[in-house]
Amino acid sequence: MAAAADGFEGDDVSVAKKLMMPAMAVAPQVWENDPAAALARLRHEFGEHGGVNMSIEASATFTVVEPETMRRVFTGELGPDRDYFIYSRHFNPTVLNLGRQLAALEGTEAAYCTASGMSAISSVLLQLCSSGGHVVASATLYGGTHALLTHFLPRTCNITTTFVDITDHEAVKNATVQGRTQVLFFESIANPTLTVADIPELSKLAHNKGIKVVVDNTFSPMVLSPAKLGADVVVHSISKFISGGADVIAGAVCGPASLVNSMMDLHQGALMLLGPTMNAKVAFELSERIPHLSLRMKEHSRRAMEYATRMKKLGIRVVYPGLEDHPQHELLKTMANNDYGFGGLLCVDMESEEKANRLMHHLQNSSQFGLIAVSLGYYDTLMSCSGSSTNSELNTDEKALAGISPGLVRMSIGYTGTLEQKWNQFEKAISRMRESGCNVM
Numbered sequence: 001m002a003a004a005a006d007g008f009e010g011d012d013v014s015v016a017k018k019l020m021m022p023a024m025a026v027a028p029q030v031w032e033n034d035p036a037a038a039l040a041r042l043r044h045e046f047g048e049h050g051g052v053n054m055s056i057e058a059s060a061t062f063t064v065v066e067p068e069t070m071r072r073v074f075t076g077e078l079g080p081d082r083d084y085f086i087y088s089r090h091f092n093p094t095v096l097n098l099g100r101q102l103a104a105l106e107g108t109e110a111a112y113c114t115a116s117g118m119s120a121i122s123s124v125l126l127q128l129c130s131s132g133g134h135v136v137a138s139a140t141l142y143g144g145t146h147a148l149l150t151h152f153l154p155r156t157c158n159i160t161t162t163f164v165d166i167t168d169h170e171a172v173k174n175a176t177v178q179g180r181t182q183v184l185f186f187e188s189i190a191n192p193t194l195t196v197a198d199i200p201e202l203s204k205l206a207h208n209k210g211i212k213v214v215v216d217n218t219f220s221p222m223v224l225s226p227a228k229l230g231a232d233v234v235v236h237s238i239s240k241f242i243s244g245g246a247d248v249i250a251g252a253v254c255g256p257a258s259l260v261n262s263m264m265d266l267h268q269g270a271l272m273l274l275g276p277t278m279n280a281k282v283a284f285e286l287s288e289r290i291p292h293l294s295l296r297m298k299e300h301s302r303r304a305m306e307y308a309t310r311m312k313k314l315g316i317r318v319v320y321p322g323l324e325d326h327p328q329h330e331l332l333k334t335m336a337n338n339d340y341g342f343g344g345l346l347c348v349d350m351e352s353e354e355k356a357n358r359l360m361h362h363l364q365n366s367s368q369f370g371l372i373a374v375s376l377g378y379y380d381t382l383m384s385c386s387g388s389s390t391n392s393e394l395n396t397d398e399k400a401l402a403g404i405s406p407g408l409v410r411m412s413i414g415y416t417g418t419l420e421q422k423w424n425q426f427e428k429a430i431s432r433m434r435e436s437g438c439n440v441m
Ligand SMILES: Cc1ncc(COP(=O)(O)O)c(C=O)c1O
Pocket: 116, 117, 118, 119, 142, 144, 145, 187, 191, 216, 218, 219, 236, 237, 238, 239, 249, 250, 251, 375, 390
């Protein structure tokens, strides 16, 4: 029996099903300063019949040979590390394999994949905060996260949040409440303003006060590795760049094995008890896309950099962290992993919603440069006016605090077609705007 040397004396035949797996979705501890290298070091999961791709464990429930084993699985004595599974809301082998990939991507000990980015965020916050607890969060966040912190958590759990300008570290410090603040939450590159957070400094500041740092890295997988820069937990909306297909809603929590284990606890675990687990078939599909994430991110970033530079030359007000005039350009250079550029998102500030809508109309309907749609990380360019869409949950004052102007158009730059073909389409749309008497500057 494979487990005998490990002190396990059970006689259950399923023990030897596989080589021993590291506990949970634990990633290799060697970090090569490149998430792609870390991913390549992961054990390759083969299919049941020697297929190059892993098999899908599509079972909701798992059998044991002896009834006594069931009790031992429920007490936690036997678990996924010995290939013992109970029920797929708890752990599922296929979902765990994707978790291993996410942990390698983010350089964390463990990761767990969820049904959406929002469920990853809400589960982590509910795990780390208790009733009466307090969060300090960036004022510039995805609208759903902002609403969760502003409205839902205070009403349902008595967890309150103070929002701050995340670039103002004095304000962050002053917002913390001794004995109450449990989490500092921000996005590595903020939705939609593309403000870049100083992850090492913010992590130091929070840790000095015993506060956990949770970073949403949805905008910059591969580009930034927040856990390697000091964050405790990294959350993702996998629905975006990691999926790349705009066809799946999914999320992940990446962090220490102790946190992920606590979130799966049968009595106190937010993931176990709220149940936002990922379906194994979805996990399989996503795991097939991770190997080319690095290539995709490089091309998203290369094109975003090129278009931002050209837009600026045309006199358009463009926000892109790769441009030298971006307030955190130098900071991002100090934090970013090599060769992934500055991310695939840029913003064009058209000042009014009416002008923003006209621009998007021409970009989609006159020249096929992109699609008017929320979300990001798709292979085609997606565009939305953030104030009236993804961040519409914020009221006028909150939008002003977050730096979201009414005419801000967020563009997630795709990589289909050739770069020049797409740029010609952009120029054509600008010409149409001008012909209709609309000044784009
Ligand atoms: C930065 C960020 N975090 C989290 C989410 C929520 O993710 P999901 O839609 O997968 O629940 C989004 C969605 O747009 C987002 O942009």
